[in-house]
Amino acid sequence: KQEVTQIPAALSVPEGENLVLNCSFTDSAIYNLQWFRQDPGKGLTSLLLIQSSQREQTSGRLNASLDKSSGRSTLYIAASQPGDSATYLCAVTVYKLSFGAGTTVTVRA
């Protein structure tokens, strides 16, 4: 069974600092890896999708890397802002998604 782990579970940083969120998974037979954002009481918003053949994906201040052979992904958020405060979830796909428990981020103004 696929196991997805996210470290740290929570993170608090001052505004402007860069964020580094880690995700590891046990089975490398995946189609892709996605990073999602979840705000309290809301659904999931897809941030980045990295195909299994790709090494990284970028969108604005967000950059995600994927090392499938070692079962790791890292999400970088540059120059954090208070609006980045949310829970970030990574998920690996084999048609269905297997999620980590998330990293809850607080960016202090």
Add this chain to the structure above:
Amino acid sequence: GAGVSQSPRYKVAKRGQDVALRCDPISGHVSLFWYQQALGQGPEFLTYFQNEAQLDKSGLPSDRFFAERPEGSVSTLKIQRTQQEDSAVYLCASSLALGTQSTDTQYFGPGTRLTVL
């Protein structure tokens, strides 16, 4: 355009009651998924439909849980004789294709928060 919608957004049930949760996927999306998210946890897969066919129900926690998608569009998740451990947010997601391509993205609804007293 319209996204995935779910209703009701909130449901309170007494232990032993039956509940029905509805999901309206994005029009034309072939694949539909249900996930259960307990407080402080990531979502856990429940079941998967490809059009009207339920191809995977391995995540349903017990035979009290039943899902259907009779016309390949709207789906209903039914929970019979609810228990306190069923309290969670139930998320629905849809995908345009079969979910087997590396580019496939699942689009999530806002979820239904079920509280069983």
